[in-house]
Amino acid sequence: MKTFIVRTITGILFVAVMLTCFLRPLTMVMIFSLITGAAIWEFTGLVNNRENVSINRFICTASGVFLFVAIAGYCWGIVTASVFIPYLLTVVYLFISELYTGSKDPIHDWAYSMMSQMYIALPLACINVLAFRTVITTGDVVYNMLLPLSIFVFLWMNDTGAYLTGSLIGRHKLFPRISPGKTWEGSIGGGVLVLIVAALIAMIDHSHWLIDIGLATTDTALSTPEWLGLGLTVVFFGTWGDLVESLFKRTLGIKDSGNVLPGHGGMLDRFDSSLMALPAAVIYVYTITLAGV
Numbered sequence: 001m002k003t004f005i006v007r008t009i010t011g012i013l014f015v016a017v018m019l020t021c022f023l024r025p026l027t028m029v030m031i032f033s034l035i036t037g038a039a040i041w042e043f044t045g046l047v048n049n050r051e052n053v054s055i056n057r058f059i060c061t062a063s064g065v066f067l068f069v070a071i072a073g074y075c076w077g078i079v080t081a082s083v084f085i086p087y088l089l090t091v092v093y094l095f096i097s098e099l100y101t102g103s104k105d106p107i108h109d110w111a112y113s114m115m116s117q118m119y120i121a122l123p124l125a126c127i128n129v130l131a132f133r134t135v136i137t138t139g140d141v142v143y144n145m146l147l148p149l150s151i152f153v154f155l156w157m158n159d160t161g162a163y164l165t166g167s168l169i170g171r172h173k174l175f176p177r178i179s180p181g182k183t184w185e186g187s188i189g190g191g192v193l194v195l196i197v198a199a200l201i202a203m204i205d206h207s208h209w210l211i212d213i214g215l216a217t218t219d220t221a222l223s224t225p226e227w228l229g230l231g232l233t234v235v236f237f238g239t240w241g242d243l244v245e246s247l248f249k250r251t252l253g254i255k256d257s258g259n260v261l262p263g264h265g266g267m268l269d270r271f272d273s274s275l276m277a278l279p280a281a282v283i284y285v286y287t288i289t290l291a292g293v
Contacts, residue, residue: 006262014261014270018152022145028131029072033065036124039267040064040116042258047112050252052105055113056094063090064121071125075132077141091117119275120268126278127151130285135218142218146210150201150227151281154234155273157197158190165189174239179246182239191235198231199224226288233284234277241276245269 021031044057067087073079094113098106130148134141166186174182202224204210211219222230245268249257258266 007264010262010264014264015156019149022131022149025076025131025143028145028148029069029076029128032124032127033068033072035267035271036068036121037061037065038260039120039124039271042260042266042268043116043120044112046252046254046257047115050108052103053108053112054101054103055109055116056097059090059094060113060116063087063094064117066090067117067121068125068128072128072132075128075141076143077132077134123275123279124271126282129282130278133218144210144218144220146201146205147220147222147285150198150230151234151274151277153197153201154194154231155238155277157193158235158238159273160190161193162186162190175243178243178250182243187235187239191232194231194235195228198227202227221289222285229288230281230284233280237280238273238277241273244276245272 017031021027040061041057044055044060047053048055048057067084070079070083070087073083074081091114095110098109101109103109127148130151131145132141132143162182163186166181166183166189170183170185172184173180174184174187202222205220205222205227206224208219245257248268249255256265257268260266261270264270
């Protein structure tokens with residue numbers, strides 16, 4: 001009972017922070033910078049426990065946070081592309097430094113260092129691409145909270161629908177080698193719930209309600225079918241993201257990636273689905289945007 005209460009309180013606080021952080025662009029950037037740093041620090045700590053692996057946790061974490069902030073500033077229109085030069089120098093440093101560390105397996109060190117950037121920092125930074133849009137006619141950059149927020153709403157609804165449906169009628173295993181608890185029935189149930197929620201979000205978007213109350217300066221320009229397509233994209237890639245992290249943990253022989261969130265595990269446990277869903281959402285949105293030009 002105590003575990004359930006702790007898990008519930010943590011879950012409520014987590015959702016509250018996630019929902020409110022999107023209200024203002026600066027808050028969103030600050031919160032997700034912290035999330036990026038915490039996730040990379042957690043990841044580097046886990047891989048450093050492997051034999052003959054010793055990567056620089058501080059440099060990897062600082063680089064990932066810098067990349068997130070740099071992409072945020074670039075998408076926001078407040079810095080130029082030259083902001084990425086320090087990050088590129090850091091990447092070069094991570095390679096060259098292995099010449100002097102005397103590591104027994106520098107290839108693993110390089111691989112895990114780059115994985116911290118490609119698997120965590122870059123995918124999370126994609127949220128800025130969704131949040132900030134340039135108005136073609138004026139060149140102004142505007143912030144819209146609905147698109148990035150919707151990704152997490154879809155992921156939460158997918159998890160909820162999959163859990164409820166899987167618990168009730170789940171029979172056929174989705175990926176027993178990696179995640180024995182997931183079922184095809186649960187995945188379908190999660191997808192159906194996401195489609196319902198996507199239709200509701202489309203109604204909110206088209207009503208211009210967020211613009212009227214000052215939480216957005218423009219709509220997303222997505223039609224209802226496009227919102228439904230975005231929802232399905234998040235369902236598929238969010239599920240793969242969950243499975244990728246499950247494979248990561250199975251390889252390391254651990255149950256949770258950490259304990260920073262009582263009752264919910266670590267940062268990677270909470271954001272595993274988004275690490276695949278956010279880049280996929282960016283590709284989807286830009287694909288339909290270009291197709292409509």
